[in-house]
Amino acid sequence: MGCCRKKSHVPKAEEAVFLRKKITLTRAIALAIGTMVGSGIFISPKGVLQNSGNVGFSLIVWLACGILSLFGALSYADLGTSITKSGGHYIYLLETLGPLPAFLRLWAEFVMIRPANLAVVSLAFGRYIIEPLFAPCHAPAFAVKLITTAGVTLVIVLNCWSVTLTANIQTALTALKMITLGLIIVPGMMALGNGYYENFQGGLDPSMLMLDKLPLAFYSGMFAYGGWFYVNFVTEEIVNPKRNIPLSITASLIVVTACYILTNVSYYAILTPQEVLSSEAVAVSFADKAFKSISSVLPILVALSCLGALNGGIFAASRMLFAAAREGQWPALFSMIHIQRHTPLPALLLMLPLVYLMVFIGDLYGLLNFYSFSRWFFLGLVTLGLMVHRYRHPELPRPFKVPLVIPLVFTIACFFIVGTSLYSDPVNTSIGCAVTLSGLPVYYLVVQKSRIPGCCTSKFNSMTAKLQILMKVALQEVQTY
Template identity: 65%
Template sequence: MKPEEDGKKEETGEEVVHLRREIGLLSAVSFIIGTVVGSGIFIAPKGVLMNSGSVGLSLLVWALCGVLSLFGALCYAELGTSFTKSGGHYTYLLETLGPLPAFLRLWVEFLFIRPAVASYVSLAFGRYVVEPFFEPCAAPTALIKLVSILGVTFVVAVNCWSVTMASRTQVTLTFIKMFALVLIIIPGVIALAKGKTENFQNGFEIETLTLDKLPLAFYNGLYAYGGWFYLNFVTEEVINPNRTIPLAIICSMVTVTVFYVLVNVAYYTMMTPAELLRSDAVAVTFANRALQGLSSVIPILVALSCLGALNGGFFGSPRMLFVGAREGHWPPIFSMIHIRRQHLYLLCCSCTPWWC
């Protein structure tokens, strides 16, 4: 292994080992969609409806959350084409506000943000894998944690193997989670076309709206859209980033917004607002109602969706630490790249115990 400086040749003429540009448009789109679409769309509708107060307003909140997320993602597209280094948040703080804010952001990411996110998503994966086998009883917590650890181990192994393997895994998991959303949308659209519109009558009930709860509705909705910034963590590995990053962000966020709104329309077509509010896992309740023969498949698809979000997060976040090590804000050994695989093998392995 040897340190990576700037991806160019040194003054001595010796070529520096650097990360290869292997992420094309399809991989970039899959990376964004696969990270954004996790467990949120399958559980967050309850929080949005509870705090918005009506079906119509909740759908409007979902659409506006998509628009707000698109605006944020477009800002990051501009940053990603202006600063062509990987690292995302860290790099932009370093370039605009200086080393101290960037240093603090790097360590907060490592100590608090990334472990919390990884734990939450991996536990959601374990819960959706295990709970169907124990219904109607509660699943053993130890077994859920064990399956969660196995999921993290799989993601780590894939990311340690190569960028290509991690990218292909992300593309596959993204197609699976989009299939899960289509599986929810189609029965709802068919029922809606047949005239099942009773849950949409009087969709905007102003008397049930409480303004102090509306921010919580947006909070729940925006949670389901989180993750659009991860592509900027791997800018140095994107092929033709000036074209790929903006195009991937626009395609991804528009697709996610349309799918999210249609999924919620499907939920309201097959479930009353009261039924949705009583459900802790809206997608599973929907499947029991509309996909009776395939109801057991939905938890598996949701689990794979969580695994895709975990893979996307684990693929992107070590690049922030890699750039931090290169800038002297992290132990320099973590700026080293595997000579043969040209991959952050050491960094991926070292982060795993802490993030688990």
């Protein structure tokens, strides 16, 4: 469909409609760290401990998740410097394995992965910001969900308003996250220095290892690392991507892995395993024991950390919908950009309804297991696609080239976790698989070759034109890849 903003001359660069390169190396690192360090490190320790067996094995899971995430991140850095389009997982599957896997990833992202992920992060935000007001009782679930929806709405509005403002807020919140982790790590290390080792005794007793639940422990751990790929969603907006993508991804993962291990050690230096398992908000329980006088401050800092992860996730995910619409696998409206704000307004607004729905019907850990199957299955497919792409196109320039053993190990690990999750949590895994496969009829009936009647198509185009005028959006006027 054509753009309603027609001119008789070629638009000047300063007034043309396109997504500007505003993500510097500092902002890219802030985006990666800011989306990884969100709710995960403050809620996942419970899930990792519950499904690994004891403290020692839970720490091994955290380290293994960090190494595995680094392997995935290095593979994505390879892809991000050789395939220069924004869109992350979607665009890499499209370029390496073809349109069907790419569409199924997009479908799963829109109807399940993205809304469930944002709901998990935003529910953690709502819980941490309101829990201190009701201490020592738990906050009412409805109150948590109301605060959660307010937080989601605020972040969407900010993303619609300005890329620069959103990036600056992300950088500030990332700095705040590191301070928050420091407030947890320092007292924990001091406690260890004073001889508080009892919670680590018997930490590697093989009889306590829960092999059948181990994939769920990895789901919780990998969720906490689950922002390393967001930099690849905004490739076209990164300054000097061939240099800054590998640097930002590698630096952020090394920092985050070290912080996560130290944070977990600090938790167990202060809290017993039973206290971690019984806590709805581990960082709040930690603050109650470690900072009795200022225990209400840490939950607010954690809530702001979750807000930063929510901001980064929404900023990046909207670019996947934008890229898919530009490739013709999603309605054209969502490839349009606000004329003055230069933000992908329709793609951002599209995420709101399903996030609201997930917030009000889902619980935090159920949502985590629900979407993890599809997320890690497609991550494995992307790194498999990297190996296929290398074989098919050896002549293509690759500014950052990783040894093939790295994507191979990551691919095998992803498929192993996905396969064993069918045994560990068959209900949520089966639902996730079914939702993903529900995209097949949509692809064959609508995307591959449209079988929609002409009268419906004309009405849809008319509605698109009206929404385009209402939202003041236009198609991209400058190619950015």
